[in-house]
Amino acid sequence: xxxxxxxxxxxxxxxxxxxxxxxxxxxxxxxxxxxxxxxxxxxxxxxxxxxxxxxxxxxxxxxxxxxxxxxxxxxxxxxxxxxxxxxxxxxxxxxxxxxxxxxxxxxxxxxxx
Amino acid sequence: xxxxxxxxxxxxxxxxxxxxxxxxxxxxxxxxxxxxxxxxxxxxxxxxxxxxxxxxxxxxxxxxxxxxxxxxxxxxxxxxxxxxxxxxxxxxxxxxxxxxxxxxxxxxxxxxxx
Numbered sequence: 001x002x003x004x005x006x007x008x009x010x011x012x013x014x015x016x017x018x019x020x021x022x023x024x025x026x027x028x029x030x031x032x033x034x035x036x037x038x039x040x041x042x043x044x045x046x047x048x049x050x051x052x053x054x055x056x057x058x059x060x061x062x063x064x065x066x067x068x069x070x071x072x073x074x075x076x077x078x079x080x081x082x083x084x085x086x087x088x089x090x091x092x093x094x095x096x097x098x099x100x101x102x103x104x105x106x107x108x109x110x111x112x113x
Numbered sequence: 114x115x116x117x118x119x120x121x122x123x124x125x126x127x128x129x130x131x132x133x134x135x136x137x138x139x140x141x142x143x144x145x146x147x148x149x150x151x152x153x154x155x156x157x158x159x160x161x162x163x164x165x166x167x168x169x170x171x172x173x174x175x176x177x178x179x180x181x182x183x184x185x186x187x188x189x190x191x192x193x194x195x196x197x198x199x200x201x202x203x204x205x206x207x208x209x210x211x212x213x214x215x216x217x218x219x220x221x222x223x224x225x226x227x
Contacts, residue, residue, distance in 0.1 A: 034214040043117075043203045043218025044156065047225035087155060091214040101214065103148075113226070 002090040008063070009108045015041045020107050022088030025069050033064060033071045036087045044087060044096045048073070075109075083111045114139050125225045126194040128172050134189040136204030144207045145187040146171075146216065147179065149200040162187055174193060192212050194226045197225035 006022040024033065034049035048055055050062040050071070061074040075082055084108040092100075120135045138145065143164045148156040148171075159169030162181040162219060176198060178190040187206075201223050203218040 011205040032214060041221070043205065043221055044216075045218070049214050089214070100146075100158060100161060101216065102158070102172075105153075105155050 004030055004088045004090055004104050005089050006086075006104065006107045008105065009110070011110050011112060012078055013112050014079055015077050016080050018066055018082070018109060018111075020073045020075075020086055020088075020109070021070060022073070024088070024090050025072045028092065029067050031090045031092055033062065033068075034089050034091055034101070035062065035073050036089065036103075038085045040084075040089065044103070047086075047089075078109075078111045080111050080113065082109065084109060090102070116140065117206055119202075119219035119222050121222060122220065123223045125205050125227065126191075128194060128196065128226060130194050131190070131192050132194070132224075134191070134202055134204075134224075136187045136189065136219060137185050137203075138187075138206040138217070139185065140217065141184060142204060142206035142208050142209075142217070143184065144205075145181065145204045146188045146202045147177070147187070148205065149173065149198075150203060150214055150221075153161050159189065159202075191224075196226050198224065199226045200224060 002024045004024045012018045035047045036044040037047050038044040048062045052064050055062045063072040085108050087106040089101050117138045146161045147159040151206045157173045162168045168179050182219040201221045203221045204219045207216045
């Protein structure tokens with residue numbers, strides 16, 4: 001599974017847009033990019049996944065450039081409740097897929113009033 | 114649906130004791146996983162299962178055992194507990210229908226070994 005690198009921490013203010021970038025230079029052709037969110041004392045929660053270009057859901061947008069060596073999670077107009085750890089993961093598709101995910105250290109986002 | 118449930122929520126063990134962490138899901142998911150999370154760190158995969166009767170090791174399996182006799186249950190057994198096993202343990206499940214990497218996590222079990 002491809003290794004990912006993301007900032008350890010980020011600060012933002014309520015109402016701002018937050019972009020968290022993740023690099024995955026050795027991503028393979030059949031790998032997907034997925035992001036999870038974890039609040040203190042809770043298990044992680046799936047946010048979004050994508051393969052290329054842009055994916056948007058009710059929570060976030062995911063931007064993936066053509067070379068797929070990086071991705072950016074965009075959180076619109078954050079609130080204090082968006083304070084959490086955000087994990088970028090690369091997951092392999094295909095017949096050998098077991099759903100295994102490798103979690104790195106994640107990015108701790110602190111939203112201030 | 115209750116989703117993924119884990120018991121107990123908290124447990125303190127003495128060195129050398131054994132215990133079983135329970136995990137149950139009611140979503141009829143084939144795939145189930147056990148992770149541990151040390152303070153300030155990401156999750157590490159201990160064991161996983163792709164269906165009843167099938168289990169396999171993850172990144173950090175030493176000191177643990179699992180079994181999967183039913184689709185719903187995936188217990189994690191700690192034998193001879195050691196202080197290095199002090200951690201928060203999360204169980205998760207998924208369907209892998211289509212191409213989806215959404216795993217559903219339980220609330221976790223906080224284990225302290227002293």
